Amino acid sequence: xxxxxxxxxxxxxxxxxxxxxxxxxVEIRNPNLRWRVDDSIQxxxxxxxxxxxxxxxxxxxxxxxxxxxxxxxxxxxxxxxxNNNEPIKxxxxxxxxxxxxxxxxxxxxxxxxxxxLENLEHKLLNSLGVEPLEDSFHENYLFENSRNKxxxxxxxxxxxxxxxxxxxxxxxxxxxxxxxxxKTLAGKISKQRxxxxxNNIKRILTEAIKAGGTTLQDFAKVDGKPGYFSxxxxxxxxxxxxxxxxxxxxxxxxxxxxxxxxxxxxxK
Numbered sequence: 001x002x003x004x005x006x007x008x009x010x011x012x013x014x015x016x017x018x019x020x021x022x023x024x025x026v027e028i029r030n031p032n033l034r035w036r037v038d039d040s041i042q043x044x045x046x047x048x049x050x051x052x053x054x055x056x057x058x059x060x061x062x063x064x065x066x067x068x069x070x071x072x073x074x075x076x077x078x079x080x081x082x083n084n085n086e087p088i089k090x091x092x093x094x095x096x097x098x099x100x101x102x103x104x105x106x107x108x109x110x111x112x113x114x115x116x117l118e119n120l121e122h123k124l125l126n127s128l129g130v131e132p133l134e135d136s137f138h139e140n141y142l143f144e145n146s147r148n149k150x151x152x153x154x155x156x157x158x159x160x161x162x163x164x165x166x167x168x169x170x171x172x173x174x175x176x177x178x179x180x181x182x183k184t185l186a187g188k189i190s191k192q193r194x195x196x197x198x199n200n201i202k203r204i205l206t207e208a209i210k211a212g213g214t215t216l217q218d219f220a221k222v223d224g225k226p227g228y229f230s231x232x233x234x235x236x237x238x239x240x241x242x243x244x245x246x247x248x249x250x251x252x253x254x255x256x257x258x259x260x261x262x263x264x265x266x267x268k
Contacts (some may be wrong), residue, residue, distance in 0.1 A: 001074040003210035004132070004165025007058045010079055014060070014210075015053040017081045022049045025097035029088075034074060034113045044116040045069060045096070050105065057128045057164035067118050070125075074111030080104050101108065129162045132201055134162075137163060143194040149186035155256050156186035158199070166201055169236045170208065172261045174201045176235045181267040182260045183253075235261040 001226040026045045048064045055061065061077075062069035071079070084102045094105040094114055099118070100210050105112065115122070130136040133199060144163055146153075157166050166174070178197040180189065189197075234244050238261060239252040248265035 002012050002058065002077065003167030003170055004058065005170070005205055005211075007060060007073060007165070008055055008209050010073070011060050014062075014079065014103070017101065018050050018098065019052060020049060021098045021101070022047065022054070023096050024099065024118060025095075025098065027095040028093070029095065030093040030110075032110060033093065033107065034072075034111050035115075037114050041114070041116045043071075056125055057131075057160060059125065061120075067116055068120065070113075070115045070117055071105065071124070072113045072124075074107055074109065074113065076109040077105060077107035077112035080106065085197045128160055128164050130164070132163050132165055132205055137198065137202070139195045139198055140191070142198055143189075143191045146186040146189065146194065146266070151186055152182060152255060153180060153184050153186045153189055154182040154260055157197070158256075163201075165205070168258050168260075169233070170201070170204055171236060172236045173204050175268060176262055177204065179267055181264075182255060182262050237261065 005120060023045050024047070026042040028037050028042065031039070044067060045064070048066065050062050050064060052063045053061065054063060058072055060073075062071075062072045071077075073079070081101050083105050084097065084100055086102065088147070089104070089106060091106045091108045092104045093107055093110070093235045096103040105114065109118050113124075115124075130141065135186075141163075142157070146156060149156055151159075157174070158168065158171050173180070177200045178193065180193060180197060233240060235250050238250040241250050242248075243250055243263040243266060246263065248263050250261055252266055253260050253262075
């Protein structure tokens with residue numbers, strides 16, 4: 001599933017290519033995504049000029065002259081911008097046409113979502129926690145919000161109501177770098193260890209964005225190229241391989257229906 005760095009990479013790529021471009025045609029090839037794409041989106045978007053792009057959590061926001069287009073990539077979604085004579089691909093469900101380019105939303109598993117919003121007051125946005133790369137995610141934030149929490153720390157930092165965008169890959173990597181066992185209860189971790197974890201989350205997400213995100217299976221950047229942060233992963237996807245910091249082996253367990261990778265020796 002695309003996580004914050006992949007969404008941020010996609011947003012940045014779209015901004016370079018489509019800012020100040022006018023939408024000449026909206027094409028819904030398959031409306032049956034996680035939520036059905038409303039037919040009225042064609043009327044609301046047609047002939048609108050994209051003023052800018054922003055991101056909230058894992059939602060990409062197309063800031064229009066009037067309203068917003070909001071896209072979530074879901075589990076397998078990706079957005080490409082190609083020349084308008086490029087052949088349509090399987091799973092190209094939603095297209096925005098411009099003068100010489102076409103933006104295509106491709107989603108094999110169809111867990112993505114597309115909405116037109118008149119304003120940013122929307123139930124999917126209103127429940128989101130702080131952004132991990134903004135000042136609101138300060139050194140004391142996780143400690144203050146973790147008191148009396150009985151969930152494991154990995155589930156805690158992945159809770160989008162607490163902090164957005166720390167998905168499975170980056171949660172595993174941040175906990176490993178911070179030497180915190182993912183099974184530890186969130187309410188049992190000290191303030192100093194949370195300060196260290198906060199700084200590592202910020203650093204790892206920033207480095208992943210610079211590398212263009214992580215490509216494991218489906219993700220690709222707007223230009224179709226993969227993200228290269230997968231080359232920097234210390235634990236994720238490395239089950240039974242030697243730990244990069246000790247002579248132990250990386251272990252995989254399942255937490256909250258997701259694979260967790262960690263080093264039992266480093267993360268006691």
